[in-house]
Amino acid sequence: MAMGHSKWQExxxxxxxxxxxxxxxxxxxxxxxxxxxxxxxxxxxxxxxYARCIERWSMAAVKPAGAVLIPESIDAxxxxxxxxxxxxxxxxxxxxxxxxxxxxxxxxxxxxxxxSSTRFTQVKVDKTKDHLIAGGGANWDHVDEAGFAAGLATxxxxxxxxxxxxxxxxxxxxxxxxxxxxxxDNLIAVELVTADGKVLTVSEEQNAQLFxxxxxxxxxxxxxxxxxxxxxxxxxxPVSKRIAGAEGGQAYAGTLVFPVSQLxxxxxxxxxxxxxxxxxxxxxxxxxxxxxxxxxxxxxxDGYFFLKPKSIDESGTVRAYxxxxxxxxxxxxxxx
Numbered sequence: 001m002a003m004g005h006s007k008w009q010e011x012x013x014x015x016x017x018x019x020x021x022x023x024x025x026x027x028x029x030x031x032x033x034x035x036x037x038x039x040x041x042x043x044x045x046x047x048x049x050y051a052r053c054i055e056r057w058s059m060a061a062v063k064p065a066g067a068v069l070i071p072e073s074i075d076a077x078x079x080x081x082x083x084x085x086x087x088x089x090x091x092x093x094x095x096x097x098x099x100x101x102x103x104x105x106x107x108x109x110x111x112x113x114x115x116s117s118t119r120f121t122q123v124k125v126d127k128t129k130d131h132l133i134a135g136g137g138a139n140w141d142h143v144d145e146a147g148f149a150a151g152l153a154t155x156x157x158x159x160x161x162x163x164x165x166x167x168x169x170x171x172x173x174x175x176x177x178x179x180x181x182x183x184x185d186n187l188i189a190v191e192l193v194t195a196d197g198k199v200l201t202v203s204e205e206q207n208a209q210l211f212x213x214x215x216x217x218x219x220x221x222x223x224x225x226x227x228x229x230x231x232x233x234x235x236x237x238p239v240s241k242r243i244a245g246a247e248g249g250q251a252y253a254g255t256l257v258f259p260v261s262q263l264x265x266x267x268x269x270x271x272x273x274x275x276x277x278x279x280x281x282x283x284x285x286x287x288x289x290x291x292x293x294x295x296x297x298x299x300x301x302d303g304y305f306f307l308k309p310k311s312i313d314e315s316g317t318v319r320a321y322x323x324x325x326x327x328x329x330x331x332x333x334x335x336x
Contacts, residue, residue: 020108021066037072065111082197096163152231169218184215
């Protein structure tokens with residue numbers, strides 16, 4: 001999600017009738033939005049699209065919005081946010097839709113769906129500054145693909161189909177956070193629509209106190225319609241700006257699953273590769289350790305996959321990431 005204002009967060013018990021979007025309010029809002037690029041969808045007007053917009057990664061977070069606004073202009077967002085504030089209508093904002101708390105959903109209120117917007121999922125590259133400028137509804141795969149094409153990487157999500165808004169405004173860990181910092185350490189600016197409908201540029205130079213607050217508690221202050229991130233060149237550009245260990249543009253990732261009998265060996269190897277001593281030696285990798293239980297019938301756990309950078313798809317197009325089946329090791333092997 002791109003934003004969740006504390007006043008607009010749903011309580012989980014259903015919104016009071018006065019916080020819902022009434023037919024009269026819907027008609028008035030649609031009239032105010034008439035000159036802006038937008039779609040205003042209800043369950044009755046377009047059942048299929050409405051269902052897609054309220055779908056969430058967690059089924060427990062699905063709630064029936066009174067209406068869904070898919071904006072294609074900042075004016076549309078500004079008008080909708082200001083109207084919802086004036087009328088005390090419950091408001092939620094969806095980016096990637098992965099909030100398990102349900103903060104990107106509303107029961108009967110107004111949902112602003114940035115993730116279904118064409119404009120607010122676009123990513124542009126400023127090559128003069130190595131900046132990536134992403135719409136608030138973009139997912140990390142949008143950012144990764146745009147950066148990859150320009151020879152840039154940025155601190156982002158470890159899963160590519162999640163939205164950029166929630167992770168960025170909450171802090172944001174990444175594989176190389178030990179070297180490059182959190183997502184908020186690589187955040188240059190945010191374009192923000194506040195509760196009164198104003199559009200602000202928020203950065204170290206403009207609205208600096210608000211910028212400080214956005215970096216970690218950013219879900220409380222407005223709708224983030226765009227983010228500007230610092231990119232990091234790999235294999236191209238000045239050596240000082242390259243991600244160490246990725247010279248030549250090579251970066252690899254993968255997952256291996258071992259039986260529990262090799263737990264101590266695996267931990268020892270991870271500690272050697274990614275622990276304090278490995279970092280002091282200039283380590284350029286990052287590791288993640290997880291425990292999973294096999295299904296009742298035995299065999300490898302379901303749902304394991306990994307993202308393999310720089311693969312080539314069937315059409316011959318080089319892509320930044322490609323989901324691949326994990327290699328499950330069902331017998332003891334030498335862990336080196």
